[in-house]
Amino acid sequence: MKTYLYKIILVLLISVTAISCSDFLDVVPQDKILEDQTYSNEAGIQNAHNGLYLQLTANELYGRQLTMDAVEVLGQQYNMPTSYIQNKMASYAYSEAVPKQTITAIWEKAYTTILGCNRFLESVDKYPGVVSTEKMNELKGETIAIRAMLHFDMLRLFGPIYKVAPSNPAVPYYDIATTKANPILPAKEVITKVLADLDLSLTLLKNDPILTSGKYKATTAFDGNPYYSANRGQRLNYLAVKCLKARVLLYAGDKVGASTVANEVIAFTKTTSFFPWTSYLEATNSESPDRTFSSENFFSLSDYTLYQKQQQLFDSSLDNLSIYAPLLSRLNAVFESNDNDYRSLPSWKVPITGGKTMKTFFKYEDVPNKAKVFRLQIPILKLSEMYLIAAETSTVPADGIALLNTLRFNRGLVNLSTSAVLTTEIAKEYKKEFIGEGQLFFYYKRNNITAIPNGSAASGNITMGPLQYVVPLPDSEINFQ
Template sequence: MKRTYFTLLITTALAILTLGSCKKFLNVTPEDKVIETQIFSTKIGVQTALNGLYLSLATNQLYGDNLTLSTVEVLAQRYNIPSTHDLYKIATYAYTDAPASTRLETIWTNAYGTILNVNSFLENIEKYKGTVDEQTESVFKGEAIAMRAFLHFDLLRLYGPRYSTADSTKQSLPYYAATKSSINPLLPANEFIVNIINDLNTAANLLQNDPVITTGVSTPRVNETVDFFKSNRNFRFNYYAVKGLLARVYLYRGDKVSALKNAKEVIAVANKFPWTTSTNALSEKQNPDRVFSTEMLLGVSNTQLYSRYTALFDPSVTDGTILAPLPARLNTVFETNENDYRFNLNWQIPSTGVKSYRTFYKYADIVDKTKLFRFTIPLLKISEMYYIAAESEPLSADGIALINIVRANRGLLPLATTAVVNTELQKEYQKEFFGEGQLFYYYKRRNITSIGNGSGTSSITVNYAVPMPLSESQYR
């Protein structure tokens, strides 16, 4: 099989390591050997290589846009997409038509390309053992293995079958745990997800000495020196992010006992990921933290975020191009409740008068450019742990109590103990994860085949059978 992957890990690391010193790399040894040696023979080189992996996650092709802001959100019918829109084929599930096929190809290629680079990192950190101390090596390897599992899982959620069906035993996707030139076989989803769980458990074991356990997220102050090992742990695959991902994976698999166990382990240390405040949500006008970054177990930093906001959501974007819901549908989602932090803060009618309807401000820039939560896109938050636990609790009343904890921290009144857990959870997923890429996967996991059409008042039948790109299938 022919593959074309961009090895961002190597090229990014090389660019950083060789700034201002290109001449010394001329006429020496083969380029790939020079690159490998230069990167993995120094501590800063290893750190740079690991950072390169995180940079690749944050690109627009992956979690900087496609898998959070746009493509997967359109699959969930979040927005009103006219027939002239570039995302119309995605909105109508015409997966094999351009430009939908191109978008899906881009996601697949970049995800597997990043997995290839993760495996290269793991092999090289082992090959050049001793470059970093034992504890650092263990944490770095844990982060990389967790990233590999994370990417495989989202590939499964997007391109794989609906899991809780007979299709779970059919051939679906290849799993890559090593760099190799041969083609890995397509695995049934039930085997594929075992590999994901094994990788996450391995990562959790390697992260037993993760600084997040003792010192928390460790967000540095403005102008404070950043410690690569200890700082900003919620932008890295830290121990609690791995446990949260295990909860997410186990629930997708239908193993509620294991999902509840892992979710509760994270909930037990929820003080490390404090809820946003009412002051931030309701009073702060110039520099609100709209993504609730303090609650984040895991996120990425996309330096192109505000250019993507300008292109997708800014009120100045034309009606035929902007990503915005129909007003009636948005009001239905938030039950027209202005007390909800997620509604009040992130959805506003522009004061300039260029739009008569609410537009999405979650990823709009702020006044103070020194704020450390700028450029942030959440991938996993503490709220999801409460939702997973609520769905997994044997007693409905216990589940509602967990949902009410989230609601209390979103400015909402508690639900009655007689409320239906799954009904309320669907409402919460619709409200909580706008622009975070989780709703389509929720619908798919729950086998919800008919949802509200983003471009009308009727319902639409969802096509969850996203095909493997032609570049992959034609060689099998």
């Protein structure tokens, strides 16, 4: 990111030196003109704000690498033989060319987007009164949450195994717009800053329309402007920020805090009809299946290139040397050879075209009915994770099993017995629930699991430790520290 910023500064300096001193005094800086055009009117502010979400759907971030590609490869979700371009990533050979390129791109896009968040927050403060206080609170609350989410995921990827070494160096934190390199902070200090941002975001979003009107319905709130009240499920709304806070607290080892927040979210869903469990008929509908269980998602990104990525990674027309797919024995082990689990059948099928004999991934395939609200959505924060967090942090094992059974029932599975081993069953659900969403590797890392199934072999495990779990900082960052 810093290399990119220094290039921008260099271009600006060259441009300035090409203007005489007398001319320069008469010229309004171009960036000031652009800022005036953007932030002096409500439409410009909305466009700048929406642009932050568009950045999140970039290939380098949640549009690909942080959901269905790189972090899933690290979690051994796919078979990655030596012929695959991501084989070195699957082998945790981070110093090799392809992993280094991927890692650098993730880092630079994340911190460039963080810079964009800080620029937005500082710029809107220069133009008071353009939008109402209520609207501004919503815009700022979401932007601060985006900043926190990106920092947290950089910590999860590049930081130490938190359970083992929370004081070890992790990543820098940027809460102001600057081109200067901030110091790399210990992981626990990054967590403190993330949580502070999330608490500030929750304060600003306390009147979020999602709490009274749900995810999609436009209301008369905020002068009837649908930008602030419609499609709240595609924005980092109040409930989504709560979910993110529960995730952060659990990662930091604060089980009491994580339990409190997760159970608050669960309790809210029981008081409204806004977040129903997706039914079997909806998930397996022969015409337009809802494979992402959209009714349960608190925050999904709308990615207008999603189906291109489905075709690039998972389509049955891809040759066997490039398609992202698991070995059948591994997939059967994940779903325990049970197609009654409706995370399995609609998303994993032997395709009727392409000559494939293994099951391929259909989760993000387009559906015929283009009016479906769940089209183009990548789940980021959802109800099932709150049940898993509540189960894991339960102080009474039977209560944890009951929470898991609620999730399992809503995935077509029978109840676990009260004698089931809670940690074992939670691990099974993480493997089933988040395929293509980028959470399994971080689950392994959070728990410091020392051996995980080798996705590129029909049997056997990979030994895991700091060399595998701690992705090294890019050279572009190290060189400017």
